[in-house]
Amino acid sequence: MSSNKIDRRDFLRVLGISGAAATLAGCGNTSIESGAELVESYVQPEDFVVPGVGVYYASTCTQCGSGCGIMGRVREGRILKLEGNPKSAISGGKICGLGQAGVQMHYNPDRLTKPMLREGDGLKVVSWDKAMGVLNARLGSKSTLSGQQIAFLTGEISGHQKVLLANFLESFGSTNHVVYDALSPVVGHGANKAVYGVEQPVLQIDKARLILSFGNDFLGTGPSPVRMAAQYARFRKAPRGTLIQIEPRMTLTGANADRWYAIRPGTEGVLALGLAHSLLQHPEFAHSIPQELAAALKPYDKETVAEITGINADAIPHMASLLWEKSPSLVISGPSAEGHVHGFSNATAIHLLNLILDNRGKTLQGQANHPFPQLSPAFGSYTALAQLNQAMSAGKCEALLIMGCNPAFTAPTFVPFANNMGKVPFKVAFTTQLDETSRQCDLVLPILSPLEDFGTHVAGYQPAGVELMIQQPLMEKLYPETRGIGDILIDLLKQRKPDAYKAFPDYYAYLKTAVVKAKPVFKVKESDDDFWEDALRNGVLRLDLPPAPIDARVAAIKVSAPQATEMGMQYPFYFVPSVKADLRDGRHANLPWLQESPDPMTSVAWDSWVEIHPTTATQMQIREGDILEVQSATGSVRAKAYLFPGIQPDTVSMPVGQGHTGYGRYADGIGANPFKILDPNFDEQTGELAMYSTRVIIKKTGENAKMIKDEGPTTLQQGRKLVVTMAADQAELAKEITRVTQ
Amino acid sequence: MKVHIKNILIWLSLCCFCSAALAEPFVQGGPIGSQTDDGFNALGPVVEQPIEFPHKTHAGNGPGQMNINCMYCHTYARRSNVSGIPRLDKCIGCHKMIESVRDKPRIKKLFEYWEKKKPIPWKKVHDLPDFVRFNHERHIQRFYFREHRPVREVCGYCHGDVGSMNTARRVKALSMGWCVSCHQKEHLENASTTKTSNGPNDCWQCHK
Numbered sequence: 001m002s003s004n005k006i007d008r009r010d011f012l013r014v015l016g017i018s019g020a021a022a023t024l025a026g027c028g029n030t031s032i033e034s035g036a037e038l039v040e041s042y043v044q045p046e047d048f049v050v051p052g053v054g055v056y057y058a059s060t061c062t063q064c065g066s067g068c069g070i071m072g073r074v075r076e077g078r079i080l081k082l083e084g085n086p087k088s089a090i091s092g093g094k095i096c097g098l099g100q101a102g103v104q105m106h107y108n109p110d111r112l113t114k115p116m117l118r119e120g121d122g123l124k125v126v127s128w129d130k131a132m133g134v135l136n137a138r139l140g141s142k143s144t145l146s147g148q149q150i151a152f153l154t155g156e157i158s159g160h161q162k163v164l165l166a167n168f169l170e171s172f173g174s175t176n177h178v179v180y181d182a183l184s185p186v187v188g189h190g191a192n193k194a195v196y197g198v199e200q201p202v203l204q205i206d207k208a209r210l211i212l213s214f215g216n217d218f219l220g221t222g223p224s225p226v227r228m229a230a231q232y233a234r235f236r237k238a239p240r241g242t243l244i245q246i247e248p249r250m251t252l253t254g255a256n257a258d259r260w261y262a263i264r265p266g267t268e269g270v271l272a273l274g275l276a277h278s279l280l281q282h283p284e285f286a287h288s289i290p291q292e293l294a295a296a297l298k299p300y301d302k303e304t305v306a307e308i309t310g311i312n313a314d315a316i317p318h319m320a321s322l323l324w325e326k327s328p329s330l331v332i333s334g335p336s337a338e339g340h341v342h343g344f345s346n347a348t349a350i351h352l353l354n355l356i357l358d359n360r361g362k363t364l365q366g367q368a369n370h371p372f373p374q375l376s377p378a379f380g381s382y383t384a385l386a387q388l389n390q391a392m393s394a395g396k397c398e399a400l401l402i403m404g405c406n407p408a409f410t411a412p413t414f415v416p417f418a419n420n421m422g423k424v425p426f427k428v429a430f431t432t433q434l435d436e437t438s439r440q441c442d443l444v445l446p447i448l449s450p451l452e453d454f455g456t457h458v459a460g461y462q463p464a465g466v467e468l469m470i471q472q473p474l475m476e477k478l479y480p481e482t483r484g485i486g487d488i489l490i491d492l493l494k495q496r497k498p499d500a501y502k503a504f505p506d507y508y509a510y511l512k513t514a515v516v517k518a519k520p521v522f523k524v525k526e527s528d529d530d531f532w533e534d535a536l537r538n539g540v541l542r543l544d545l546p547p548a549p550i551d552a553r554v555a556a557i558k559v560s561a562p563q564a565t566e567m568g569m570q571y572p573f574y575f576v577p578s579v580k581a582d583l584r585d586g587r588h589a590n591l592p593w594l595q596e597s598p599d600p601m602t603s604v605a606w607d608s609w610v611e612i613h614p615t616t617a618t619q620m621q622i623r624e625g626d627i628l629e630v631q632s633a634t635g636s637v638r639a640k641a642y643l644f645p646g647i648q649p650d651t652v653s654m655p656v657g658q659g660h661t662g663y664g665r666y667a668d669g670i671g672a673n674p675f676k677i678l679d680p681n682f683d684e685q686t687g688e689l690a691m692y693s694t695r696v697i698i699k700k701t702g703e704n705a706k707m708i709k710d711e712g713p714t715t716l717q718q719g720r721k722l723v724v725t726m727a728a729d730q731a732e733l734a735k736e737i738t739r740v741t742q
Numbered sequence: 743m744k745v746h747i748k749n750i751l752i753w754l755s756l757c758c759f760c761s762a763a764l765a766e767p768f769v770q771g772g773p774i775g776s777q778t779d780d781g782f783n784a785l786g787p788v789v790e791q792p793i794e795f796p797h798k799t800h801a802g803n804g805p806g807q808m809n810i811n812c813m814y815c816h817t818y819a820r821r822s823n824v825s826g827i828p829r830l831d832k833c834i835g836c837h838k839m840i841e842s843v844r845d846k847p848r849i850k851k852l853f854e855y856w857e858k859k860k861p862i863p864w865k866k867v868h869d870l871p872d873f874v875r876f877n878h879e880r881h882i883q884r885f886y887f888r889e890h891r892p893v894r895e896v897c898g899y900c901h902g903d904v905g906s907m908n909t910a911r912r913v914k915a916l917s918m919g920w921c922v923s924c925h926q927k928e929h930l931e932n933a934s935t936t937k938t939s940n941g942p943n944d945c946w947q948c949h950k
Contacts (some may be wrong), residue, residue: 034865035789042861
C-alpha cells in the first residue's frame, strides 16, 4: 500500500548532507577529482578540535519521556551519532533505537526553517520581525486575554520549559496548560495512586524471580525501556527469572516471555482475581487480605475465570503455584489491561496480587521524594483534550498555542479537534516540522531541534534517586531562522512582566540562573559557574535519595467482572491498537530509520497492517496481503492482512502511528490511522479514553497486495528485489559465463 | 676484524629498502593525461588556489627556504584520519611577526581573510572517492614515528615532493592498484629491526 519511493540517495539526504555545500558534496562520487571540492579550514578553532576526530558532549534525549542521558559525537561541528550517558542511571550508558533516530529528527529535510503566517487558505513564509509582531500584538503587553481564553496545549513536558510555560500563562491569570498524550498513562497512574499511594512505583525487575505482566510492554514502550531492558538482562542471569506475559496481542515483552497467554481483551482483571482466589487457597496467603475481600473472590474459581478470559483453566493454578514458588515476584499491569471501560478496576485487581504476595518494598518501591516537584512532568490525558475541545467548540478559546503534540492526527473522530480549531481566532504552533495540527494554525514558528537547544528534564520514572537531566546544544543551529521555544517565551514574558524578566537577556541566562539556584540541594562546594559547567559536562545532576515507602490500600480494590456488551453481535472482533516502540503515537513516523526498521513482531516496514489469528483467517478465507476493511461503529480503515499467531483469536490488531496526511515526505501516504476508528468508550473511574475497548467487523475488499516484510525466505527479497538471485542449479552457467566475458 | 655474515645481510637488506623507499616520493606517476596500469590519471591537473601558497618557500630545504616540518602546519596528520588544512590563526601566528614579507600580495590577501575571520576556500587537490577511508594517522605513526624516516619522504609517498612545488599538485595515481602496490611491499617494522611486514590486505581496511 505504500507508494513512497525512496532510494539510497534520498536516505542519505535525510542525514542533512544536502544542506552543507562543502562537507560531502561529492556524495556518490566514484572518481578522483582534483579541485572539484572545497576544503575550508577553521579560522580559530578551540584547541581540542581535531578534524576527523569526534568530541562527545552530554545532553538529554527527548524522543520519549524517559529522559535518558545521552552523549552526542560531534565532528567538524556536526552531530553525527548519539550514545548513552553512563552517568545517568536512567540510561545507564545505553540508548534505544528511537533515541538513535533523534539525529534524523534534527537533520530532517522537512524541518521548518522560517516562520509562516496564514494568508487565506495557505501559510506564507514571513520574517521573524513580522511573526513576533503578530505574536506580540495578540499576546504581548496589550493583550486582554485571561483565564480560559488562552490555552497552551503540549505533550508531556517537564523541567524549566514547563515552569516557564506556566509563568507565561500566569501572566494572563491563566492556568490553562493542557497536556495531551494519545498514549496517556493516566489510568495506570490513577490505579497505582489508589492502591500504592504513588502514581508510578519503581519496578525492581532485576530483583524479582518471577514477573507476571498483564500487557505491560516494559521492554518496548514502558515508562523507561532502556533502564528496564538492562534490568531485564540481569533478571535473566542465573538464577534465571521467569516472565509470564498475559495480553491479547503479543508485544515485544510478550515475545521474550517464558509463557505467553492470549487473553480476551478487557478480562485481565478477572484473571487477576482468579489468581488471587487461587493463591488464597494456600495457607501462607490465607490471611494476607481482609476476609470480606477474600469472600468476594469466591465466585472467581478457575472454571469461571477460564470461561470469561479464554485462558485454559489448568493454567490458572499453575500460574498461582509459580507465584507462590518464586518469591519475590512482581505483578504489573499495562496499557492493554488498563484501556477499558473497567480499566481502572482491572489495574487495581492486578495490584491486589502484589499485596497478597507481599512484594511491596522488595520489587515495588516508591520513587524518591525529590526537592523540585515543580519540575516533574505533567502527564498528558485524554480528558484534558476533551475539555479543551469543548471550550473551543463553545467559542470560549481565543488563543491556542500548541507545542509537541498533534491532536489533529491522534484525537479520535468523536473529538473533532481539527474542526474546532477553526473556531479559535488565533492559533500558534511551535514546531520543528509542519504536521496535521500546525498546518491549521495561523502562525507557525520554527523552533530549534532538541539537539540545538538548552533545557532541563525530570523524568516521570526515576529509577534510583532523582536526576535533573540537562539538555544542551550538540551543534550550532542548522537554520539561522529558527529560535528556541524558551527564547520566544522569554521575549513574550518581557512584554507581559518586564520587571520580573528584564534581568534575563535570553533563555540561556534564565536557565543557568534557575539551575544554579538549585545548587544548595546538591550540597556541592564550588562556584556557581563551576557548578553550571559541571552540570553541562555531566549532562545530569544526581541526588541519591532513598526510595520512598508505598502503601497497601486494599479498600481501593474493586471486585467486579466486566459486563458483556451488545456490541458483540454486530462487531464480532475486539480491536487492539498496538503501539510500536519506535513510532509511538505517530510523532516519529517522519524518521525513515524508524520506518525502515522492521516491526519486531511481524517484520513489516513502511506500512500498516491488520493482525489476524491464522485460525480465524482460515475460517474467513483471508490470506496474507488481502486488503481488509476494519470497521467500527465510529469509522473504518483499510490495511493488508497479516496472519499472526501471537494474537487472541477473537481479536484483530493494528499498529498506531501511520496514516499521516501532512507530516512530511516520509510519513505521508503510508498506512492507515487506527486512532480514527476508536469507539467513544471511557474508563469509569478516570474518564480516560478506553483505547482497547473498540469492537470491529472485518470486511474483505477483494484486493490483495504484497506485504513489505523482512521475514520469510531470503529469495523473496522482502518484496523489493534488493539483490536478484537464482539457485545455482537453475542457472545456465555456460550462458552466464559468455555474458560476463563479453 | 671478524664480520658476521648475519650483519652483512642486515646491511644489505637495509640498503635495499632505503634505496627503494627513498626513490619513491620523488618519482612522478607520469606525464599529465598518461594513465597508470589500472586506468587512472597519473598526474593531476593544475589546481588554482585562492592564494598561491608556496610550499617550496616553507618546506623546501634549498637556500632561503625554511625547511619546516610538514606536520608543523598539517598538524592533524598524526592525530586523525585527515591531515587537515592548517587553521588560519596558524598562518597568522608566524606571519604577524614577519614584517619583511608583509606587503607581498599573497600575504596581504591572507590578512584580508584573517580580518574578515573568513576561512580561505582552498580547493581539494588530493581527493578520494567517498567509499575509501584513508587514514593519515596510521601511515605517519608507522613511517615517521616508528621508522624515523624523513618527513618529506613519508608524506611524499602519496603527495610527491610538495616541498619543491608552489601550490600542491597531485603527482601520484591514488588509485586502488597504486595503494595495493605499496601495501604488498615489505616494510621494516621499526627503525631498530630487520623484521618486515606488509600493509593490510583486507578490503574493509579502506572500504568500511
